[in-house]
Amino acid sequence: MSIDVFFDAYTLQFLLLASLFAMLGGFVKGAVGFALPLIAVSGISSIASPQEAVAAIIIPTFVSNIYQASRQGLGPALATAKQFWKFNLVLVLVIAVVTQLVPRMPNTLMFIILGTLITLAALIQLLGLKLPPPKTRTGKAGLEVGAGLVAGGMGGLGGFWGPPTVMYLIAIEVEKHAFIRAQGLIYMVGSIMLVGGHLTSGVLNSDTIPLSFFMLLPVAIGMGLGVCVHDKLDQKVFKKLVLIVLCAVGLNLLRRGFF
Secondary structure (H helix, E strand, C coil), rough: CCCCHHHCCCCCCHHHHHHHHHHHHHHHHHHHCHHCCCCCCCCCCCCHHHHHHHHHHHHHHHHHHHHHHHHHHHHHHHHHHHHHHHHHHHHHHHHHHHHHHHHHHCCCHHHHHHHHHHHHHHHHHHHCCCCCCCHHHHHHHHHHHHHHHHHHHHHHHHCCCCCHHHHHHHCCCCHHHHHHHHHHHHHHHHHHHHEEEEEHHHHCCCCCCHHHCCCCCHHHHHHHHHHHHHHCCCHHHHHHHHHHHHHHHHHHHHHHHHH
């Protein structure tokens, strides 16, 4: 797609607003380590179709997750991949299936689904809800598969699978450094499948791929700014404010879907 065709497909006003939402998502991710897809998808959905919003943030999510997963080196990443192979397998299989449903859904249904997922994801973190730790080997395996199913469903539909992943890792009491490494790996694996799934579904196409690459710059700028202010923010207060805003955004998407 040439530059002229790109700017014919997307108005300057749309690109500026979408970039603002992407930068905001990047800022929050840089500052507190989460919510890039949640904020960017929910924001861009207010000025575009849900399918376009999901497509716009796929490449930035993919790149940021590759970076996060590779920070601790290849050896630890491979060990983590072996430890969580069931979760990752279920995650990618469900994402592969669910992504194919996205372009077939009417916008109203997508608004309802995204609004529900975003509101629930924010409330889960806001209320500090936790899964009970599994007491048996069978229970642990069941929890891993179940969490992978939920994470894959959320990832395939909305491009984010952080909340169920975090709840699962907390439930099995993963050590701090392994926790961060596992998150990075799971997010990277899911991102690879998300790109592949939406290339097949058609959500990522000749129009939306350039848009998604365009969003890399504002996300990178936002993350850079977020990292700079990381130590200056009251992490708990800022996270709570972000989650409250996300609840309001999710409810607004539900309103758009129902009315």
